[in-house]
Amino acid sequence: MPVLSYLHHLFNPERCQAYIHTLRWKDRPLQCPRCQSEDVDPWGDYHYRPGCKRYWCNGCKRTFNDLTNTLLHQSKRSLPYWILATFLLCLSCSSRRIARELGVHGRTSYRWCWWLRNAALSYEMHRQLEGTVEADDLYHTAGNKGQAHGGGKKSLGRRARGRRKKREPGRGHYDKDRPAIIAWVSRQGAVVIHATRDFTVTTVQKAADLAVHAGSRLYTDSASSYRALKGYMHAFVNHTQKEYARGDVHENRAECLFSLLKPRFKGLGCTTHFLFGR
Numbered sequence: 001m002p003v004l005s006y007l008h009h010l011f012n013p014e015r016c017q018a019y020i021h022t023l024r025w026k027d028r029p030l031q032c033p034r035c036q037s038e039d040v041d042p043w044g045d046y047h048y049r050p051g052c053k054r055y056w057c058n059g060c061k062r063t064f065n066d067l068t069n070t071l072l073h074q075s076k077r078s079l080p081y082w083i084l085a086t087f088l089l090c091l092s093c094s095s096r097r098i099a100r101e102l103g104v105h106g107r108t109s110y111r112w113c114w115w116l117r118n119a120a121l122s123y124e125m126h127r128q129l130e131g132t133v134e135a136d137d138l139y140h141t142a143g144n145k146g147q148a149h150g151g152g153k154k155s156l157g158r159r160a161r162g163r164r165k166k167r168e169p170g171r172g173h174y175d176k177d178r179p180a181i182i183a184w185v186s187r188q189g190a191v192v193i194h195a196t197r198d199f200t201v202t203t204v205q206k207a208a209d210l211a212v213h214a215g216s217r218l219y220t221d222s223a224s225s226y227r228a229l230k231g232y233m234h235a236f237v238n239h240t241q242k243e244y245a246r247g248d249v250h251e252n253r254a255e256c257l258f259s260l261l262k263p264r265f266k267g268l269g270c271t272t273h274f275l276f277g278r
């Protein structure tokens with residue numbers, strides 16, 4: 001360990017434990033996470049986990065603590081590691097950076113980031129956008145041939161042979177390694193991004209039903225898949241006639257989002273496949 005110790009060493013594990021306790025039970029009584037019984041008694045603590053209190057459930061005759069049935073349950077690392085990792089992830093640090101700051105293996109921090117993101121997502125999966133929502137689509141080539149190992153251009157010392165995946169005419173499709181990415185941007189600020197197999201009416205309708213609350217106002221471009229959408233108050237601008245905004249009707253937020261994300265999608269080259277869960 002270097003002379004300047006890692007940041008999490010400055011944390012007090014007992015304070016972290018108390019913090020987790022407040023986070024988990026702040027708005028409800030202490031309850032057994034297995035059988036939901038509220039008939040529980042204190043049951044000592046753990047010598048290897050300072051500050052972690054154990055409870056006895058009179059319902060299912062088993063013990064539990066503040067971490068039972070959570071991500072951190074039975075983790076061999078102490079809470080300061082987890083709290084700092086979560087904090088750094090929220091500051092959009094890379095998993096490599098987190099590994100360096102925490103002094104854990106790169107694979108460990110990669111896995112933690114993956115778990116933490118999924119845990120955060122699980123709270124949002126059923127939330128739908130409401131009010132005025134803009135939608136836009138983009139096609140992203142998933143092939144990443146010709147990219148250097150850490151991203152960016154490879155210095156070859158000669159002219160490139162031009163063997164990378166060529167952009168095909170027309171709309172993309174997952175099977176052609178060029179999936180469609182649809183962004184639903186609420187004027188209130190929330191965003192849902194879908195990566196879909198194709199851009200047919202059925203797919204877009206399915207994606208809209210997942211992301212946008214029925215009856216919302218929807219502003220898009222003039223693509224026919226949007227025009228066939230059912231269940232929304234729909235208005236569109238016609239880009240082919242050089243119409244980009246008509247009063248309140250425009251999709252500039254969605255397009256702005258893509259202009260910010262496009263360079264990132266490039267870096268995601270090989271990982272876009274992760275997005276195909278839905």
Ligand SMILES: [Zn+2]
Nearest residue numbers: 032035057060
């Ligand atoms: Zn119980």
